[in-house]
Amino acid sequence: MDLGIAGRTALVCSSTGGIGEAIARLLAAEGANAVVCGRRGERAKKIAADLPSAVGVEVDLMTEEGPDELLRATAEAFGAPDILVLNGPGPRPAPATGVDMADVDAALDATVRRHIRLVSLALPAMRARGWGRILAVGSSGIAAPLPNLALSNLGRAALAGYLKTLAAEVAADGVTVNLLLPGRIETDRTAQVDAANAARSGRTVAEVEQASVATIPARRYGRPSEFAAAAAFLCSAPASYITGTAVRCDGGLVRSL
Template sequence: MDLGINGRTALVCASSRGLGLGCATALAEAGAHVVINGRDAARLDDAAARIAERTGATVVSVAADVGTVAGREALLAAAGAVDILVNNNAGPPPADFRALDRDAVIAGLDANMITPIALIQAVIDGMVERRFGRIVNITSGSVKMPLAGLDLSSGARIGLTGFLAGVARQVAHANVTINSLLPGSFDTDRLEAIDSRRASMIGRNFEEIRAERVAAIPARRVGTPDEFGAACAFLCSANAGYITGQSLLIDGGAFPGVM
């Protein structure tokens, strides 16, 4: 399927690995000019080389911390006119909510709510003027089904979702859409860290913990970053202009609800 985004500029945050890398790769395959981002320059350059080898696309890598004003400015300067923005950032580590002090809560909100809002504020007027824009926020399945220990992550991402719900309706007339992707269990470093931490806490091995996770997923497996990237690329496509203000849960059927 031609996604209609050949030549569009896509900025994908936190894209040196995991779900961000999956999104950047899928957008490059669709013909977009992709700018990837991360804080580890060596890992980022390696990711850019792998995307280029797989897709034949030219990929720009910008090592910067998007949680800082200077980092966002560097990233936006390198990207130029952004047609597609994929907001992504690692969530705070699992923790008992009682252990979260004020600084920890503010840091979680800054990374997973305030920073994506700042990036959207920076690019959205240009999208409106050009009458094309696609914004996808990678949040979490915990937005729909909060999980104990991920309270800060859930709270910040739910806040982002609520904030952008009204914004999406304000710009839809200009062919600018804002949607969220809610990942469940995917084969990423973060999931491995979560399962490893749980195994260590309860004195069991990683393989047992992972097997229990998989058994609770109707698809009987965790997802792949490529699958996630394909969904992201579709929401960024010209064909998805009538989809906005939505949160798409991708979890292999793990959430036991109708909607």
């Protein structure tokens, strides 16, 4: 299938590893100009050098100026982005009874405020062109809140509500807005959560992983490349009639439809 994104510019946030890197690599392989970014500037540049048409940008999106710096760097390299993939690390694991207002503010900064700022910067050019793709890497916790991840459940649900509202407002302009929800994907973040669960429960990390795999119908963790394939389709031209939805890539982990 021709994804119809050759020559398009794809800005993939937090793409120096894990899911973000896999998405950036696949979009670039499909002919998009890829903007690889993250705090690890040398890593971003190394990944970009491996791709047909890409630039690596060192940026900290948790600073006030970070989103603006990233959009400026994208415009200087390729012009305004056609594709914006919202991605980033989640808040620390914590039970609902173990959070305070400082935790809530930090969670909203990480999972909501920076993403909304990026959207506000990228959206006007998409609407003017009559074509755009906004895709957020969410969490299966949006569909079924996860134990010991109260801060992530809170922030990612808030972003989902914003993006669902936005999708209806910009659909007629040729801009789609979707979420892609990972389950247990083999990433550093998954390893962090498994380690936290092991420490909390007194089990080994291997025991936690085995217990997690037992809850997944596919009986394994997903690979970043599998998640990236789903992301690439949602960012494609053929996906133009899919908007305002949350798609799960979780091996059947969440049992609801």
